[in-house]
Amino acid sequence: MSKQLKIRHVVLLVPPNSTLLTTAGPLDVFSKAIEQFDLVRNKVDFIYKTHVVSMETEKLITTSSGLSILTEGCYTEIDYPIDTLIITGLARHLDPNLKNKMVEWLKEQEKVIRRICSVCSGAFILAEAGFLDGKKATAHWSKNEEFAQMYPSVDVQIARIFIKDGNIYTAAGITSGMDLALALIEEDFGQSFALNVARWMVFYLSRPGNQSQFSTYLDCKSIGNPTIRKVCEWILGHLKEDLTVEKLAEHVAMSPRNFARVFVRELRVTPAKYINKLRLDNACQHLIETEFSLDEIAFYCGLKTAENLRRQFISLLEVSPAQYRKSFQSSFMSAS
Known part of the structure; x- marks a missing residue:
């Protein structure tokens, strides 16, 4: 008889007008990990389930490239325990009321979510919630100067691809969200499994977070x-x-x-x-x-x-x- 596996819910929270790849990239990496799960089935007692949710009541989100993403619904409708939360994209441009509601929800969820992550300018909303005070963090290189000015209590790392500080993870943006997803999978399943996922994704190399964003x-x-x-x-x-x-x-x-x-x-x-x-x-x-x-x-x-x-x-x-x-x-x- 096969053992009953626990579900670790991985939630990608998508702001309006996000860059498509900041959501699609990490989602595909986790989806590939689920496809390859048989390689580690006998070594773990859990499996991922992915969710894409919006910050607004509308399920359909238009990305910055014009291509739309159909989500499951708004984050306020989540009725399962979140294991890993990834905020993708331009959260700093949210309507103030929407942002304030989001921040309050995050503060309520902080103690029960195992890992809280951001990609690109999603770091701005983590900083707004106070999660990055006294911590190292990064965002896209073009936003890091503004990030540091807006949140002086954050130790902004100008050029890092992604950073882990405690249970908070921030990634630079675009393809670095995929690097972060691979790193999260490696934490859960080990390097060998993460490298196998990378091969299937045709990642020639998995980049550690300390690599520079640019030359x-x-x-x-x-x-x-x-x-x-x-x-x-x-x-x-x-x-x-x-x-x-x-x-x-x-x-x-x-x-x-x-x-x-x-x-x-x-x-x-x-x-x-x-x-x-x-x-x-x-x-x-x-x-x-x-x-x-x-x-x-x-x-x-x-x-x-x-x-x-x-x-x-x-x-x-x-x-x-x-x-x-x-x-x-x-x-x-x-x-x-």
């Missing part, structure tokens, strides 16, 4: 000030060198003091921190695309030694270079 190389191209853009592009080809403020200022014929001031104004980060981020990005690329030793990578990237490289990875990415390489290196490179 500093791309950030360099968007700098408005032509002088600062010029020096940043020059830095890319000279990472091995000792890049002091004095040397950078000399390259663009500015005084060190004025250069540092303009640099911070344009990029909102000091030259030293920016260069360190470039070096880390470059090291990540070498780890993925080459078989160089850690000492060689540290030399080419200007981080000097393998030990310094390791310290930088642990400090900023919360993972060792070896673990990063194992997680991201191409299967073609690994097999060569």
Whole structure:
């Protein structure tokens, strides 16, 4: 006789005008996990059931792309215990009355929901409910500055893909909601099962939350000030060198003091921190695309030694270079 399985209800709460993929992505990941459940049936006593609900009384929600989602109904009609709640999308644009009702409901549910999550700007409503006070959190990179200004008690992590702090999870948005869903599945069923789901979803790699949302190389191209853009592009080809403020200022014929001031104004980060981020990005690329030793990578990237490289990875990415390489290196490179 097969054992009776408990139901863990996974609820995706969809605000009006959300990006379609912030809902459809995580939903498909959990749905695939349900399809593959036979792989772990003998190891667990529960199974998922997914629900898509709206924030309004209307069941039909129009997404930002114009494609509509037919939900089960409003969140106020939920009559089952929620295991995992995921707020998807642009909750910060809600009508004030709707938002206030949502916040009060969340506060009532907080003690009985095992995991509370957001994707993209859904983090704004978690912050409004006070769930993120004193916690690390993230949203889409384009919203994080506003997020930090609106909620100064939140430790906003500007570029993280997703973050877990206690039982609260926040994801950057769009495809990162799928990364978060995979991480939640891994928590429940283990890495092997999560990787199997990723394969079926044709996820070539599952990204840990500490990976950056965007590359500093791309950030360099968007700098408005032509002088600062010029020096940043020059830095890319000279990472091995000792890049002091004095040397950078000399390259663009500015005084060190004025250069540092303009640099911070344009990029909102000091030259030293920016260069360190470039070096880390470059090291990540070498780890993925080459078989160089850690000492060689540290030399080419200007981080000097393998030990310094390791310290930088642990400090900023919360993972060792070896673990990063194992997680991201191409299967073609690994097999060569």
